[in-house]
Amino acid sequence: MATNIMDRRRINGPARSVEPLYGPGAAGADPFAGGRADGRGLDQVRAIYMKTGPLSGGQHEPSESAASGSAYYEQGRVRVSCAVYGPRQGRRSNARMGVFDCEFRYAPFACSWKRRSHVRGADEKEISLMLEHAVAPAIRLEAYPKACIDAFVTVIESDGKAATIAAAINCISAALADAGIEMYDSVAACSMGLRGAQWVADCCQAEEDAAPCSMLIAHMPSADEVTYILQHGKATPEQTDQAVQTCTNMCTRVYAVICRCLQASLE
Template structure:
């Protein structure tokens, strides 16, 4: 005799779903200037602190150096371990590696705790941008590992640039030998005008983004990343705008690091 058995472990959803009605009007980011009142070449306010993770871990698991970085709504933490024994016992130069991760609640495009291909790609970008500044020849057979966690994101290119700045601060806190600290900024192209340090809403309405990581004291460019098509003249203009912004960010970083020593 058949009986109705109710599955109490599963919550059955409705047979049909209705999209909620949004009463919010679409926002035009550059209709009457920027939404937050900044100038087109102005970077969001920066706050940083080194050694923020040292006291939260046990003596054995404590990182060699750490940093917390805010830029507007962007919030990032970084822990650096090393130099410690590397995976290659005969390496003549040290190895620098990055592990980049979004928290599941940090942004609209991140929906799972499982590491995505996007995070792996950004990890590689960070390695290539920061590694030229580290004196890896002083650490043979050793490795330096940086673990970056994005607590909140507001603009994809701006978040990558902020992560580079956060890693630089954490490396200084760890006492890693550097040629120079790396400062990074991003620009986005709106029509014919470059906009500095765009938020996510601003970035969604632009046609191209440009990121530059630079070592200002050494006057060397560590990394350039561009998404979208531009003319050569536009790229040169955006690059120069990034260089100028990097100098300002670098001055803020140096002012804090010198005061924290």
Template sequence: MATNAMDRRRINGPQRTVEPIYSKDTDPFASGRKDSRSLDQVRPIYMKTGPLSTQANDLSASSAAAASGSAFYEQGNIRVSCAVYGPRQGRKSNTRMGSFDCDFRYAPFSCSWKKRSHVRGADEKEISLMLEHAIAPAIRLDAYPKACIDAFVTVIESDGKSATIAAAINCISAALVDAGIEMYDSVAACSMGLWESQWVADCSQAEENVSSSTMIIAYMPSADEVTYMLQHGKTSPDQTDQAVQTCINMCTRVYAVLCRGLQASISE
């Protein structure tokens, strides 16, 4: 028997359908950089060393968790904090050289390009090793035999993966100075991205997404020594040489900002 009864177990679709609107990735360089910076200009930098809270000095001196030095580093939308502990008893008692260890972590809410967990990821462990290799050459580890210096870095907000790593290096350098660790020189870092045939300094995440190659350089200006260099993507020898020279110039500018910030913290 034929029937026109409606099957109520199904959800009837609307009578009129509309084609969905898909968002398209726009070129961040189409009308210049979003923040009106030049291609060789880094974002404004703010740095503060010592306890971030004025009430931290009221804590008990017997607190075992008190850091030897700390720093907060802000560069555009990037915000990084670092706490340095040590020098303290090392894990090996028969070494003539001290050791430097770094623990790098993203806050769960810090990244816009990847969902983060409270569990330390593989990329965070890899970045921790990168930071150790970039900072260790600047520390006088021979002055701390059988000792260990630990740095704990937390990314509060990230805007550009390569730029965040460079900001972490700058933050660690400031925290080491605040802790009174003997160093040959402070390490300044900068990142660059290759867009078409031009190198762009301190790329945001949107700019980094359209970059064909990225480069990070950690540099000691007073010693004129590159402590670490990392490049992703293919470039010609001339492009690589141009990026290295430009990145070193940017590191020198960042180094001057770090020195002024450290001098200001001493005078406070």
């Protein structure tokens, strides 16, 4: 006598199935086909909007919890805010130089392709160290012995990892200036992606995913000093040299925009 044995390990598919739709967002699609989606040239960055002091306590609203300086930075669909606290008492009472600490976080809704956890991940801790190394050389830490300067960066919306890190560096520089921290120069950052034999400035997420190599540079234009450089992917020495030259020129343009915004905030 045969018994009816059901395989419960199988998952029955739906009774009706449809074919997948393949559109511009499908895997393997070239985001540069027909030019850039937003109509920019290969050497153009997205429009920048910056405002200082949104989280700082004004003269009419003093508060102990208010930040010493703050800034909001927007570049296309990348939106970043930063609050700076300090200089305040550091953890080492005998330190001859001040300490700059940075905490980088994504908002849970910052990435459209992934919901972030409220607990800091390993990538956020790694980016925090990147920001510290990129911005610390511009601060006169010897002028703040035994003190600590803390920067808290929150990414409200992200559109490209390298572009988001560059925006965070620009936002921190503006917040430090708003806090009145003594600096040698402001740090401006820009990212680029490789497309064939050409470098593309300020790539969005789709363009970064399609690029075999990306580069991020933080630069102090007045001092003509590169404070941080990060390359992801493979490129020839000639391509790398071209990227450094092009990216530093783009940083100079971004630096001019930051300076104009800071001057406008004083008026």
